[in-house]
Amino acid sequence: MRAHRSFCLAAALSLCGIGPALAQTSGDGSPPASPSESTTPAPSANEIAAASSGESGGGMKQKMNGVTVALSLMTRSPFVQTSGTNSFVGSGIAGEMFAGYKLDRFFFGLGFSIDHAGNSTKLASAAGYSTTTTESTSFLISPGVQIAALRAASGRLELLGTAQFGFGRAVTSRSDEPALPNNVSPNFPNTNFHLNYQFGPGLRFFFIPQFALQLLSGIEGDHFFASQDAPSGLRSDQINTVSIYGKLGLLGVF
DSSP, X not given: OHHHHHHHHHHHHHHHTHHHHHHHSOTTSOOOOOGXXXXXXXXXXXXXXXXXXXXXXXXXXXXXXXXXXXXXXXXXXXXXXXXXXXXXXXXXXXXXXXXXXEETTEEEEEEEEEEEEEEEEEEEETTEEEEEEEEEEEEEEEEEEEEEEEEOTTXXXXXXXXXXXXEEEEEEEEEEESOOOTTTSOOOOEEEEEEEXXXXXXXEEEEETTEEEEEEEEEEEEEEEEEEEETTEEEEEEEEEEEEEEEEEEEEEO
């Protein structure tokens, strides 16, 4: 009779759902932990570093450190030297390469540009012909820095401050065919020096962490100094220009 009562009680408890609940209760009477209350593991050091550098929340917006190369098209006013001291200022669109290292908000680098111009004149007559060729090559090496002064919350758009200083010179050569004697076409010692500077604001937008489009503008100054030591005396020439420059380019961080 007692066994029959125990069986009936167990069947009633199973039908009411009390039996499984009692079976899942721990030995000390505390309820079992729900899946939502499960223990979450502590974040690792790499996860903390990634969160602080902007890699959390949708992925890294830009690569903070790395070797950087910028290729740009810019308005240029190159100096073309036609003789020891005679020069003129050209104008047009030219390319520039700027390479260096990006360290978070700072980008240190070195720019390089080169210009070449040539002129050839041929004279022909019954007595014969003569050809005079003049070639001038100027180069500019420009160390500079870019600083991301303001950065949008998304981490993709930056307001830049830029400064760049260039130093270089022009190399000019002249040839005559047939060759002329030195007393007709003397070649006097001459030297020259080119100083360039650029500074102003800019904008940079990262499409992907390693690739960005940037637009720079500001004040550009060019100063060209040339001197020639001739028997008649020392001649010195100087050309100065100050203008607004524009530069549009692409930047890659590796």
